[in-house]
Amino acid sequence: MSWMKKQKVKKAALFSPKNFVIDFIRVTGAVPTLLWLRPKKKYASQRAKEKIRGGALIIANHTDFLDPIYLMAAVWYRRHHFISSEEIMDSRAGGFLRACGCIKIDRNNVTINTLREITDRLKNGEVVSMFPQGRISAGKDEDAKFKSGMVLMAIRSGAPIVPIYVKPKKSFWSRLNVVIGEPVSVTELYGERPGFAEIDAAAKLLYEREKELKGLSD
Amino acid sequence: MLMTKPEIVEKLKEILTAADSGNAEKIKAADESTRLAEDLGLNSVNVLYLVIAIEEVFKIRFDDDTGVDTFSTVGDVADYIGGKL
Secondary structure, three states, X not given: OHHHOOOOOOOOOOOOHHHHHHHHHHHHHHHHHHHHHOOEEEEOOOHHHOOOOOOEEEEEOOOOOOHHHHHHHHOOOOOEEEEEEHHHHOXXXXXXXXXXXXXXXXXXXXXXXXXXXXHHHHHOOOEEEEOOOOOOOOHHHHHOOOOOHHHHHHHHHOOOEEEEEXXXXXXXXXXXXXXXXXXXXXXXXXXXXXXXXXXHHHHHHHHHHHHHHHHHOO | OOOOHHHHHXXXXXXXXXXXXXXXXXXXXXXXXXXXXXXXXXXXXXXXHHHHHHHHHHOOOOOOOOEOOOOOEXXXXXXXXXXXX
């Protein structure tokens, strides 16, 4: 099945009218956001320090509704396209989020079109960011398992998955602490034709990596 | 490419066996009325995987609004493929 073969990733367009809103926010919001969050980054290894180039799927834990902003501050040099639930995208904020390049997903009935949109963006060298726990998982739920859809997106596009741990902030004004992990290539680990068991194993591996990053955040 | 429904079902079973070798016995015994979720234990990601693999093997393109809830049995998938061939 050739669809499993690793795709050559390319660089995202530096400027596109489609990205005007998100680029405007990134440029005008960069200084105030960085002054507010003063991000403190740790890396899991020397390899994790390398800048993310080309298409990549960034995944993170989700304990706060501001997590997308925290991820944008952590990987400030890339334009993020967040995967966002239907409920949020159909709310009043939906138009703004669409203009910001967010991708709508129906969590109860994921369509092939959504998968195509995500893999097309990854193949075009863009960064797609998501929270594989599927919802805000704070408190007792903080360690909720990862859903395996991200693995399918990575296989289909050939893009690596970069796990990031965002340490829950103690207060609105406290510094942002993040731990950035090494990129994981699912096709390198599990071959070009992984089955269902390998997809589940990859999701479990990424969950374990995320736990390791959490351990490094202390 | 013209295929009969039983031929499509057999091809589907081949795809499923390649993807889920641990479940080979259940897949072998499957027929048109076998339910994807309840009988074969497929979750939403498995169904999307199946859709992508079908597109590759049968050289068809699923409609954009095809979702994980579109099909409930092996026969539903075979009918859809038959309509696209």
